[in-house]
Amino acid sequence: MDLGLTGKVALITAASKGIGKACATSLAAEGAHIVIASRNPEVLEQTAQEIRHISNSAVSALPTDLRRPEEIAALVTKVLDEFGGIDILVNNAGGPPVGKFEALSEKQWQDAFDLTLLSAVRLIRSVLPSMKLRQGGRIIHIVSSSVKQPIEGLLLSNALRPGVVGLAKTLSLELAPYQITVNNVCPGRILTDRLLQGPGVQGKIAQGLTEEEALQELTKDIPLKRIGRPEDLGNLVAFLASQRAGYITGTTIQVDGGLIQSIF
């Protein structure tokens, strides 16, 4: 199936590793020009080199801290200067810190708000004029299965990510007249540093399990009986970003091996 992504310009944030990197890799493999952004410049450039090696696409790496509005504005300005427009925004961000309610400070709440919700607002605000000019676009948010079922110990994620989903659903209506689609993708348990360093794995290591045993434990309640791979997300994101997905908007789709069992 030709996804019609050749020559499209995609901005993928938080993309030096993990899920964001997999989304960028899938989009580049389909012929999109990509811009990746995250904080550590060395890791980001290394990732850009890797993607250049496996694709014929232009790949730019622009170090950015998504908590800082001025850095988001500068990022989008550079993309527009270099590529002349943006067709696809994959709005990914690092996960907020773990912690229960009484352990979280005011600053942690504010940082998580900036990173998880306001970065999405600021990115969309910056890319929208270009998408409108191009008479179409794709906005895809990477959220979490926590928007369908809260995850113990991840209060900030549980509280703030539903705001991203509400934003996306509302924008899917507001932006439909411009042929701009807005969708959310929810990772379940995906094998990245975030999962390995998170409470699920670390909690089991603290009880004496090895990392491998902890991961085995975490597959037990997943119907497909495996931890997800970042490319499981990348494949869906490439499809949602494509011309083929032009009639899909306002959806929230989990990629979780069947973990979330709610009907909606």
Ligand SMILES: NC(=O)c1ccc[n+]([C@@H]2O[C@H](COP(=O)([O-])OP(=O)(O)OC[C@H]3O[C@@H](n4cnc5c(N)ncnc54)[C@H](OP(=O)(O)O)[C@@H]3O)[C@@H](O)[C@H]2O)c1
């Ligand atoms: N993996 C899972 O099982 C899972 C499940 C549900 C939801 N999620 C969510 O999916 C998203 C991606 O997770 P992942 O597993 O791919 O994590 P990861 O492997 O730890 O990668 C996180 C990425 O975010 C970047 N990042 C972190 N803070 C940033 C900031 N302030 N500004 C810009 N970039 C930043 C990191 O680069 P720098 O550190 O260099 O900035 C890195 O590229 C997260 O929001 C996570 O909570 C993951």
